[in-house]
Amino acid sequence: EFRRFSLERSKPGKFEEFYGLLQHVHKIPNVDVLVGYTDIHGDLLPINNDDNYHKAVSTANPLLRIFIQRKEDADYSAFGTDTMTRKKNVLSNVLRADNHKKKPHIVISMPQDFRPVSSIIDVDILPETHRRVRLYKYGTDKPLGFYIRDGSSVRVTPHGLEKVPGIFISRLVPGGLAQSTGLLAVNDEVLEVNGIEVSGKSLDQVTDMMIANSRNLIITVRPANQRNNVVRNSRTSGSSGQSTESSLPSSTPNILGNLLQGEEESDEEDIIIEDSGEPQQIPKAAPTSESIESLSQIELLHESTQNGFLPSSEMNLNHSAGSISMEYEVPEPGRKSLEEDGTIITL
């Protein structure tokens, strides 16, 4: 359900007062809720102290969209960068046969004032020896800060062990994004860049691909140090051993999801200055019937604002679920209703 009300931008007050106000407005005085807002990048970020509350109010432009979830039902993973993206992962998770049951999230802590700089993704579909790392260059000033080189690795093939050329991380710049994540290391072999296999490509080609994807870089590596791998129960050790040699067979469906995120995300970012006015982000044009890229543009039809997408499917309330009818994936209705327990409030 929606609520819309005004707030004095210059005197936002304290978080406690605001929290009380929300409970009052929604007539839920004794319910514990999580409060979040969408920032200018369209990310769902939490409001749980004075600092981030003030930040939220000061960046409102001019609307501040607040999302409220009941604490016990809250999905913590909803917070953070690229919430929309995450939603699609959820969808694709649903579609994956080996992953019917939603795994309970382990709550470590609430994200406070930070946004993610990196994440390990698709752990469940990759061989244990591989790691898919996502670097969020977007929103930070840190350089990506790594170098790659040519090298060779040994693969098991039908003809026995073979030395094949490969691309490796050769250097991490101190203080760079890559180093600060701790997820990448020198001599890790790069297997994929944003879902595209690098085998057969030259160092220059892989460099160009990484730079072209630098705003949302997803690299799949085979870490040089295999001791910190996540050990999963779902696979027997034998099968995972075999999957090391295969070229990521299970990753294909996910490539689609990951790449789409990338495409849509960077699309909003071109900037136009009209008649020497203020810079603005370039909106997407209404998709025409011929447009192939209409896959997820439909969402943008609902709102004319730049960041007008709904942050996650869990909170999809005010629009009919059908409007997100992706041409290629139909979300399971059962799951959908299960998730629709949050509340959205627009201020």
Place this chain on the structure above:
Amino acid sequence: MRRFLRPGHDPVRERLKRDLFQFNKTVEHGFPHQPSALGYSPFLRLMAIGTRSGAIKLYGAPGVEFMGLHEENNTVMQIHFIPDQCQLVTLLDDNSLHLWSLKQHGGASELREEHRFTLRGPPGSPPSATQVTAVLPHSSREVLYLGTESGNIFVVELPSFRVLEDRTITPEAVLQRIPDDNCNRRSCELVEALREHPKNPDQILIGYSRALIVLWDLQNNKATRHFLGSQQLENLYWQRDGSKFISCHYDGSYTQWPVSSDNRQSEPLENTVPYGPFPCKAISKIYWQTTKNGLPYIIFQGGMPRASYGDRHSISVIHGSQQTAFDFTSRVIDFFIIFSSDPTAEFDDPSALVVLAEEELVVIDLKSAGWPAVHPPYLASLHCSAITCSHHVSNIPLKLWERIISAGSKQNIHYSSMPWPIDGGTNIAPDPPQRDLLLTGHEDGTVRFWDASGVCLHLLYKLSTVRVFLTDADPNDNMNTLGEDEWPPLRKVGTFDPYSDDPRLGIQKIYLCKYSGYLAVAGTAGQVLVMELNDEDAEHVVDHAEADLLQDQEGYRWKGHEKLKTRDGPVRFEAGFQPFVLVQCQPPAVVTSLALHSEWKLVAFGTSHGFGLFDHQQKRLVFVKCTLHPSDQLALEGPLSRVKSLKKSLRQSFRRIRRSRVSSRKRRGGGGNASEVQEANAKFDQDTLQEMELAPVQRKIEARSAEDSFTGFVRTLYFADTFLRDSSRHCPSLWAGTNGGTVYAFCLRVPPAERRMDEPVRAEQAKEIQLMHRAPVVGILVLDGRGTPLPEPLEVAHDLSKSPDMQGSHQLLVVSEEQFKVFTLPKVSSKLKLKLTALEGCRVRKVTVANFGSCKTDEYSENDLAVLTNLGDIQIISLPFLKLQIRYPCIRKEDVSGIASCVFTKYGQGFYLISPSEFERFSLSTKWLVEPRCIVDMPEATSNNHVHKFGTENAARKS
């Protein structure tokens, strides 16, 4: 994304694609890189050139050409046509012999390799025993005589290449028959020359390196006669009647020997050192040509005085009192004489001297007084000054075509009027569909206009921009200033002149409007010249204007080269394109983009600092825009500063040398060749990979930022009449794209024609788009309401294009190195895009709109983007929906200069440099295909065997 995962779903479209697109490399234009051998068949009137990369090319009448490639890619050492046959034999530097023949197939002749053979000696013999040094195809057409380093002469049967061992002429057999104490085994080492007697095919003349010459009787297997010279032998030549022969020697002398005398050992008639008395270089080849008036032509290569002229590459012609030493700017590979091939004729009557130098082909007319050069219709030396840029204009209106030809003919008056003497074969290719011009800009400030309509790339006209500027050297200085009594009588011939007086003169960008005849050229030192075509000579003042692209940016100091000094006062220009205005960019950095709108009379230019717009009607600068990022010091210092540019040019010249040494050019061969070439490439890749393992190279992965260097570098400029501000009114506009992914759009107000001179052109910035991926913008295009690219200026006025659709909404296509993106207009919102780099790891190097017609029906044609990537692939991408249609591998990705030189035509063809002197022509279209198609008929076979001996013209020789 889905279009990549499931390509080609629509069967109708797939069929249509087959009717539209097809990739062919059709012909190589220009001069073969590193020629190494020359051959000529007076019977077929065809010339053959072999190269160091193993290619063999045959040329006849204009349009008649054939190409073959030896699989070994080894240097071709000698080429010999088999007398009176459509066959030739090549000798490679790996001592292998190859028999090629011209066979008719499907209505046209084709050059095919038929046999190959390597001479093997008895086991245990040294390699020199069978190292072939001289080849003589006998006029019987049945055998080849192969002289070797060991002095043995092997006889090989044709076409089987079976060695007839019993007929081998061994040094021992020769010495047995020579009762001369001065001769020993060493006299018969290394066969230098083998020549068949012109009248008696049973006798051959054998010349050994140590000056022993033996006339050998093949029937009786004995030496009829022997001649002993005193100097090391280089070559031999028979006089036409067989009564005398001439030998040339290492010390620069030549000797005439009589054959008629009965003495078994003959004394020379005459021994001459033409450029004596001081020591001279060797004469490596000589001709003796008889004429009706009794005065022979003696034509020889070399022989110059060693000390003072030893470095000259010369061929001397002596005819009575006339003597000229033709002086070539590059090494002479070989030469031949075209003379009367009629066997009944009493005299040779030479008509032309054909010289293959390392960098050009020169033909001298020996019939006309003064021995003028003949203008070759093909084998043009594209690189007579290094090519710096090229520009192609399709479908030239007849009027402009004729005017350019007429301007060019005035430049060619010093050429002989002799028809092209090498005229074998018949060109049966259909006439070129349209008149096409290829313009090449050169390092010396010239622009050459080539007829690129057909198979023969022919120079029409040469434009020089040098006259506008004051350069250190007066262009007239280095002309022939030799006095009358100079000795030796050297005369410079040819056009190859790789030395540029001033690299700042180099042409970087060319834009020709084919309807108005306006031409804009821009150069290395920020000079932009606007010219118009004038059919008469004229003397006038060139207007100057300066465009300060830094405007009010302060604190910068340009450290690059200075601008060129201009001539004051009126300048005389010859008929042709005459400059009337010079816009000088400040700082004088290299001009990186250029656009001309002949209808609005505007020219736009860009450098690494910004761009400007100039009104060439009113001769007024309309505006300049600085694109330089304040922190970009590097752009300001000028990457072409004097010191650096010297270093760079040194580096380049070393690279050139290195490249010429490696010379691993791959060519289009028969079907079988392609896979082998691929294999070779794969092997090459493997090798390079291994090399890389030794010394790992690393690449930095970093997002582009606004602070990167050279973001302000203007990569593309584009004029469009479109909806820039609102959707009701369209207006002229100028678009610019930079290296940093910025697109600027300026709204222009051009006064109507009647007030064009009274009111100023106004411009106002309307839009600025920053692509977030910040990749360089390499192309900008506006599509009309039907999704068709806007026509060129004046195209509609000349009824050559439909008017653009101004009703529907226009779209803007921005091509960056990484992706293609369509935006709506006038409100800029992104509509669709195609990512290239993120998905495939390749980047856009060249992009053009090309019109593809269907080969099935004349009614259907469509516009697509032709794209060349940094990997050398060509992709065709549909408009306006940006779908990848097809992809062809075209250029090796290591061939950076080839990729950089590529130019597309408007009808789906293209050119790229495969060497500094050769363009490969390719076609992406099924409809427009320019390729050689020719036929070589066996001329009437003559009954008398004796006549053939004149056909046995051993043009090639060992080097």
